Amino acid sequence: MSTRFDTSYEPELREHLHISGLVPPVVETYDIQIKRCLKALESKKSGLDKYVYLSHLRNSNFNLFYRLLIGHMKDITPLVYTPVVGDACENWSHIFSEPEGLYLPWKERGNLAETIKNWPEKEVDICVVTDGSRILGLGDLGVGGIGISIGKLALYTACAGIHPTKTLPIVIDLGTDNERLLNDELYLGTRMKRLGEKDMMKFLDEMMAALKARWPSIIIQFEDFKNPFPSLAKYQNMYTCFNDDIQGTGAVVLAGVINAVRDTGIAPKDQRLVFLGAGSAGVGVARQIMEMFKKDGHLSEDEARKLFYLVDSKGLVTNDRGDKLQEHKLIFSRSDNNGQQYKSLEDVLDYVKPTILMGLSTIGGAFNEGIIKKMATYSERPIIFPLSNPVSKSECTFDEAMKYTNEKVLFASGSPFPSYEGKDGKIHEPGQGNNMYVFPGIGMGTIISQASLINQDMIYASAEYLATSLTKEERDDGLIYPRIDRIRDVSARVALGVVRAAERNHLARNPEIVGMDDDTLVEYIKGKMYDPTAVPTEVEETDPGMWNWLTSKLSLPWSASKL
Numbered sequence: 026m027s028t029r030f031d032t033s034y035e036p037e038l039r040e041h042l043h044i045s046g047l048v049p050p051v052v053e054t055y056d057i058q059i060k061r062c063l064k065a066l067e068s069k070k071s072g073l074d075k076y077v078y079l080s081h082l083r084n085s086n087f088n089l090f091y092r093l094l095i096g097h098m099k100d101i102t103p104l105v106y107t108p109v110v111g112d113a114c115e116n117w118s119h120i121f122s123e124p125e126g127l128y129l130p131w132k133e134r135g136n137l138a139e140t141i142k143n144w145p146e147k148e149v150d151i152c153v154v155t156d157g158s159r160i161l162g163l164g165d166l167g168v169g170g171i172g173i174s175i176g177k178l179a180l181y182t183a184c185a186g187i188h189p190t191k192t193l194p195i196v197i198d199l200g201t202d203n204e205r206l207l208n209d210e211l212y213l214g215t216r217m218k219r220l221g222e223k224d225m226m227k228f229l230d231e232m233m234a235a236l237k238a239r240w241p242s243i244i245i246q247f248e249d250f251k252n253p254f255p256s257l258a259k260y261q262n263m264y265t266c267f268n269d270d271i272q273g274t275g276a277v278v279l280a281g282v283i284n285a286v287r288d289t290g291i292a293p294k295d296q297r298l299v300f301l302g303a304g305s306a307g308v309g310v311a312r313q314i315m316e317m318f319k320k321d322g323h324l325s326e327d328e329a330r331k332l333f334y335l336v337d338s339k340g341l342v343t344n345d346r347g348d349k350l351q352e353h354k355l356i357f358s359r360s361d362n363n364g365q366q367y368k369s370l371e372d373v374l375d376y377v378k379p380t381i382l383m384g385l386s387t388i389g390g391a392f393n394e395g396i397i398k399k400m401a402t403y404s405e406r407p408i409i410f411p412l413s414n415p416v417s418k419s420e421c422t423f424d425e426a427m428k429y430t431n432e433k434v435l436f437a438s439g440s441p442f443p444s445y446e447g448k449d450g451k452i453h454e455p456g457q458g459n460n461m462y463v464f465p466g467i468g469m470g471t472i473i474s475q476a477s478l479i480n481q482d483m484i485y486a487s488a489e490y491l492a493t494s495l496t497k498e499e500r501d502d503g504l505i506y507p508r509i510d511r512i513r514d515v516s517a518r519v520a521l522g523v524v525r526a527a528e529r530n531h532l533a534r535n536p537e538i539v540g541m542d543d544d545t546l547v548e549y550i551k552g553k554m555y556d557p558t559a560v561p562t563e564v565e566e567t568d569p570g571m572w573n574w575l576t577s578k579l580s581l582p583w584s585a586s587k588l
């Protein structure tokens with residue numbers, strides 16, 4: 026990763042860095058640089074071409090890349106993250122040109138500490154690790170999964186200001202069951218069938234210990250594991266780690282539900298929730314919402330649990346369905362169905378008459394016209410969240426949800442959708458209930474508090490602080506999530522909540538923050554955020570006098586506070 030060849034650098038800085046002559050002679054403003062980037066992006070036809078351009082930009086000058094991304098969150102995020110990152114992961118072995126993370130294959134077992142030592146950056150605050158076995162809703166993409174680790178970490182930097190050189194994308198390569206990849210001569214991963222859970226856990230044991238040995242306070246985010254439960258259960262009380270798909274998705278959806286439930290005017294105890302999809306994300310989300318209903322709705326565990334109906338590929342999850350249920354589904358499995366089984370989503374809706382419909386099924390279009398119209402008959406303002414990613418797997422579009430509910434829906438999707446023009450000409454924006462609203466703040470809050478563990482209270486706090494970070498103006502516009510261009514502020518609030526929870530749980534270890542009030546702490550968090558407009562830190566380290574002179578002289582067109 027480099028920032029050395031930036032055309033915005035003034036002659037004095039170029040001399041100091043010994044790059045005069047290596048950079049074109051003109052000294053450019055940031056605005057001009059960004060214009061060039063936007064023009065280049067515009068000239069690329071496909072999302073994938075844009076992705077490749079942006080990757081090169083990040084690798085050649087990350088400051089410029091982050092100035093572009095932070096200044097154009099709404100337009101650029103979909104190109105480096107959901108949905109285009111899905112195309113990138115699917116085509117990874119065809120678009121690959123440079124390594125941007127760590128590849129840890131099975132054959133390196135026993136030697137992972139040495140392999141991890143090869144990572145060139147001395148300091149790492151956070152890594153995202155996937156095994157590529159369930160990338161978004163796209164299935165097993167083998168080592169192509171590293172794209173999701175890279176994409177998530179780009180958002181850690183853009184949203185929460187974690188320095189780009191302190192982020193580490195990892196893919197562990199335990200084989201793949203994807204025949205297309207196994208038969209592709211360009212495939213970059215190990216050509217073998219995917220190993221099972223026992224081997225995976227052995228490998229992860231070694232990797233976790235090796236990561237911690239090299240960077241004792243590293244945060245480890247698990248991402249897109251087909252079965253994410255064993256690693257979370259095993260490591261969450263041993264290492265500073267969390268699972269984004271269970272806990273991050275759970276928290277972000279919870280925040281949206283908190284705000285949406287308030288807008289329905291219906292008390293938690295009178296809500297009924299149907300979940301299409303009973304995998305890790307579905308159950309993770311349901312669990313978090315159940316906690317909220319217990320806390321805010323003053324319900325017992327049992328009362329809260331009974332409001333949830335999970336639907337998987339065999340229909341409503343019940344105790345007497347005749348198949349052996351996976352462990353994680355048991356908590357929400359119904360026993361009050363009087364022997365009746367409900368096979369289709371439609372049957373379940375007729376039976377439950379839900380006020381809330383959640384999609385975590387990766388079945389694109391599963392919420393069809395009939396389903397959405399039914400929802401509109403059960404409550405004045407139905408809550409419909411098609412959360413599967415990327416766009417192609419979304420259970421319905423924003424357009425459909427608005428049209429078929431007479432514009433009454435309270436909506437959030439996992440992937441971005443265009444806005445909708447209402448009958449009265451008003452433009453409605455869709456909520457995007459993507460975990461990008463919380464994971465950067467969870468990471469930043471953990472770094473700031475120096476917490477040794479990430480417990481459930483910290484995750485819950487991320488949801489609460491996200492929910493309350495909605496402004497009055499956003500509320501009045503019918504939004505349930507903040508506008509994406511405010512994400513830096515929002516992430517700082519989420520981080521604040523995470524720090525407070527860490528303090529409450531006696532997990533915080535940073536002496537500098539003891540006794541700080543909320544405003545001071547938010548400013549402290551913002552002060553720690555990476556600023557892509559600042560003078561390169563290598564100058565500060567090698568020549569403080571020069572650095573002081575440059576910072577006072579350089580006119581920085583983007584001040585940190587503007588970001």
Ligand SMILES: O=C([O-])CC(=O)C(=O)O
Pocket residue numbers: 107160161162249269270413414439459460
């Ligand atoms: O990456 C995203 O957009 C959300 C996510 O974690 C997933 O769908 O697995």
Ligand SMILES: [Mg+2]
Pocket residue numbers: 161248249269270
């Ligand atoms: Mg994920």
